[in-house]
Structures are given as C-alpha cells and as structure tokens.
Amino acid sequence: MAWKSWRASRRRRKEEALERPRYGWIWKPVLALAGLYLLVSVGLGIWWSQPPAPFDVEQATLDRRGEAAYLPGARGTVTVATLATSVAILLEKPGGYLRNDLAPPGVWLDNMPSWELGVLESSRGLAQALPQMAGGDNADLETAREALMGDDRDWFYPATEQRLAQSLEALDRQLSALNDEDGGFAPGEGLADWLASLVARLDDLALRLAASVGSHEALIELAVDAEALPPGTPWHRVDNIFFEARGTGWALSQLLEGVQRDQDDVLREADVLAEWQGLLAELAMTQRQLWSPLVLNGSGFGIFANHSLVMALHMTRARDLAAHLAERLAEPPLASPEPATPDDDPVEAPE
Known part of the structure; x- marks a missing residue:
C-alpha cells in the first residue's frame, strides 16, 4: 500500500508541475544573453568611437x-x-x-x-x-x-x-x-569665398567652445567678448562640441591639402603658401592624442586640464589665418608692366 501511495503521490506532483509550471530557470539564460549583448555593445562602442587616421x-x-x-x-x-x-x-x-x-x-x-x-x-x-x-x-x-x-x-x-x-x-x-x-x-576661382565660409565656421566653433569656459580671464587670452558668447554649454554637451571641433579639424586638414595640390601655382603667385601651411599646422594641433577618458574643463594650472579652452585657442588661430588668406586671395593680381613697343620713343641716355 505504501508503494502504491508513493506512486500516486509522485503522479500527482507531476500533474501539478505540468498544470502550474515553474519558470524560474529561464532567467539564467536570459540574464546570460543580456550580459553578453551588453558586453558586445560596449566593445563595439569603444571600437566605433575611434576616429579614422588621416x-x-x-x-x-x-x-x-x-x-x-x-x-x-x-x-x-x-x-x-x-x-x-x-x-x-x-x-x-x-x-x-x-x-x-x-x-x-x-x-x-x-x-x-x-x-x-x-x-x-x-x-x-x-x-x-x-x-x-x-x-x-x-x-x-x-x-x-x-x-x-x-x-x-x-x-x-x-x-x-x-x-x-x-x-x-x-x-x-x-x-x-x-x-x-x-x-x-x-585657377584660384572661388578660393577666397570658400576660405571666408571657413572663417565663419571656425568662429562659430570657437565661440561655442568658449561658452563652456567659466573663467573670463581665460577668455581674454582668446580675444573673445564674453557678451558675444552663446548661452553656456550644459555639462553633458561639452564633449559633443569638443569632438565636433576635432572632426572639423580632421576634415579641413585633408580638404585644404587637396586644394593646395590643385592650386599650388595660385598660392605661390599670391605669396600665401607659408600662411596656408600655417593653417594646416594649426588644424593638425586639434588632432593631438586626448589622454583623458573625459573632456575636462579645469582652470589655470590646476590638476585638471581645460580641453575646451585649448581647442578654442586652436580654432581661433585657425580662424585668423583663414581670414588673412581670404583677404589676400581676394585681392586682384598685380598688373605686370606692358612691354615697350617699337613705336615708343627711345629713351636717350643722359650725357
């Protein structure tokens, strides 16, 4: 009887398990898959966040x-x-x-x-x-x-x-x-206007970068009028403007070099090749290695750097160089003296 009772009890437990199944075991593979997905996403995010080389x-x-x-x-x-x-x-x-x-x-x-x-x-x-x-x-x-x-x-x-x-x-x-x-x-067509558009773009970036700098003394070094600044940058968007400036510097470095290869004779004739190279060098400074995992906004000689201030300085210098180049290339070329014709009266040498 005990054996039959045990078998009946076992059969009832199986029927109850089928009628009211317990799904506690399913959370383990779900959590494992979620953890694996998160790990892969973080790894891909780090890889995708590396900017391409020039x-x-x-x-x-x-x-x-x-x-x-x-x-x-x-x-x-x-x-x-x-x-x-x-x-x-x-x-x-x-x-x-x-x-x-x-x-x-x-x-x-x-x-x-x-x-x-x-x-x-x-x-x-x-x-x-x-x-x-x-x-x-x-x-x-x-x-x-x-x-x-x-x-x-x-x-x-x-x-x-x-x-x-x-x-x-x-x-x-x-x-x-x-x-x-x-x-x-x-030859040289449209160069001055393109450089003038770069001036406006670089000036806008410099102002937005400077808006995240809290120290007015630091802005004096950039010759920035604090009243002309846009509204202050929220702390969570400081790195967005910084990396937008880095992308701008990366692209302009390539584009300016490409234009230089096509318009080298024009730049030499206008005697602006040295300034053009200076603009490229200034933009190259925006691509230096960022050793900090975060974009910092320190002050003075403190233990934390002020990355926005440094980037704003490079944007301002690049803006000034681009403005100078635009002015020089907008000037008409000097007219060369006309050669003397046989009909012209000869100039007699003084006795």
Missing part, C-alpha cells in the same frame, strides 16, 4: 581615379577626390554612419556622431564652393551639394547614408570628367 590625399586620388590614375588630371582632380574620400570615410569607417542610429550601441554614443557632424559640415562647405571653383554650372557638383545638404539624422527613406552615397557617386562622375585636362577648374 589619409594621404595623393594616394586617395590615385585610388579613386582607378584605371586613369597615372594619366594627367585637370586642375581640381585632387580637390574632388579628397572630398569624395572624406564622404566615403563617413560611410565605410567602423560602424558606418552613426549619427542617425536608433539601436545600441550607436544610439548610446555621442562623441563619434559629433565628430561625424564636424566632418559633414566641412564637406558641405567645400561642396557648396565647388561649382564656383569649377567656373560655372555643373550638374554633378550640384547633385553632390544637394545630397550633402540633407538632414544628418534621417534614418527613414531616403536615409542620410543613401544621400551620402548619391553625393559620392556624383563626385566620382565629376572625377571622371576631370580626366580631360582641358576641363579643369579655373
């Missing part, structure tokens, strides 16, 4: 021209190829374009999306100047400009990535058209 503009031009790489190219070839490479890096770097991401880990990141904004704004500035540099209406350059001017956070069709790809295709078509040496850009 590229060689001449090698980038060779790569983008393909089979025509070793044939002579018209003026503007390096400029267009450099712009196209900058746009391509936004799409092809680790993680791709992150600024419009809606899912982790991209949605958690802010430094790299801010860096992307700096590169995109710099690319837009040159894309707007390219039709003038080309000396007239150009369908491919207009297409590239319009595609770059779209909303940088669009994720629905047409997403920002699609417009960047359209811009890249248009720039590559223009690059193919520049294989004809007779169809190049006009």
Whole structure:
C-alpha cells in the first residue's frame, strides 16, 4: 500500500508541475544573453568611437581615379577626390554612419556622431564652393551639394547614408570628367569665398567652445567678448562640441591639402603658401592624442586640464589665418608692366 501511495503521490506532483509550471530557470539564460549583448555593445562602442587616421590625399586620388590614375588630371582632380574620400570615410569607417542610429550601441554614443557632424559640415562647405571653383554650372557638383545638404539624422527613406552615397557617386562622375585636362577648374576661382565660409565656421566653433569656459580671464587670452558668447554649454554637451571641433579639424586638414595640390601655382603667385601651411599646422594641433577618458574643463594650472579652452585657442588661430588668406586671395593680381613697343620713343641716355 505504501508503494502504491508513493506512486500516486509522485503522479500527482507531476500533474501539478505540468498544470502550474515553474519558470524560474529561464532567467539564467536570459540574464546570460543580456550580459553578453551588453558586453558586445560596449566593445563595439569603444571600437566605433575611434576616429579614422588621416589619409594621404595623393594616394586617395590615385585610388579613386582607378584605371586613369597615372594619366594627367585637370586642375581640381585632387580637390574632388579628397572630398569624395572624406564622404566615403563617413560611410565605410567602423560602424558606418552613426549619427542617425536608433539601436545600441550607436544610439548610446555621442562623441563619434559629433565628430561625424564636424566632418559633414566641412564637406558641405567645400561642396557648396565647388561649382564656383569649377567656373560655372555643373550638374554633378550640384547633385553632390544637394545630397550633402540633407538632414544628418534621417534614418527613414531616403536615409542620410543613401544621400551620402548619391553625393559620392556624383563626385566620382565629376572625377571622371576631370580626366580631360582641358576641363579643369579655373585657377584660384572661388578660393577666397570658400576660405571666408571657413572663417565663419571656425568662429562659430570657437565661440561655442568658449561658452563652456567659466573663467573670463581665460577668455581674454582668446580675444573673445564674453557678451558675444552663446548661452553656456550644459555639462553633458561639452564633449559633443569638443569632438565636433576635432572632426572639423580632421576634415579641413585633408580638404585644404587637396586644394593646395590643385592650386599650388595660385598660392605661390599670391605669396600665401607659408600662411596656408600655417593653417594646416594649426588644424593638425586639434588632432593631438586626448589622454583623458573625459573632456575636462579645469582652470589655470590646476590638476585638471581645460580641453575646451585649448581647442578654442586652436580654432581661433585657425580662424585668423583663414581670414588673412581670404583677404589676400581676394585681392586682384598685380598688373605686370606692358612691354615697350617699337613705336615708343627711345629713351636717350643722359650725357
């Protein structure tokens, strides 16, 4: 009887377990998967937040021209190829374009999306100047400009990535058209206006960086009028503006070098090559290694650095150099003296 009672009791326990199952065991694999997902997301976030290294503009031009790489190219070839490479890096770097991401880990990141904004704004500035540099209406350059001017956070069709790809295709078509040496850009055309737009861009960044600096004494060294500053930067957005400035410095370093390769004779004739190199050197200073894991806003000679203040200093110096270059290149070239004609009366030597 005891044995039958034990079997009946065991059967009842099995029936109760089937009728009222206990799911406590399922939390272990769920937590394990969630922990693994979090770990992978953090690792990808760290990897995706590393900015790309600067590229060689001449090698980038060779790569983008393909089979025509070793044939002579018209003026503007390096400029267009450099712009196209900058746009391509936004799409092809680790993680791709992150600024419009809606899912982790991209949605958690802010430094790299801010860096992307700096590169995109710099690319837009040159894309707007390219039709003038080309000396007239150009369908491919207009297409590239319009595609770059779209909303940088669009994720629905047409997403920002699609417009960047359209811009890249248009720039590559223009690059193919520049294989004809007779169809190049006009010498020096549009340079002054493009540099003037850089002045406005760099000045805006310098002011926004300075707005996060609490010390008015520090702003005096930058020749910044405290009353002209925008509203103070919230503490959680200080690093966004800093990395936007780093992205701007990264992109402008490449774009200015590309323009220099195409307009070297114009810069030499205007005697501004030294100032141009100085602007490149100032922008290169914005790319120095950031050893701190956080963007700090210390003061004076304290134990904490003031990264925004240092970046604002470089932006201000770059702005001043760009303004000087714009003024010099806007000046008309000096008229060369006309050679004497045979009809002119000879000048008699004094006795």
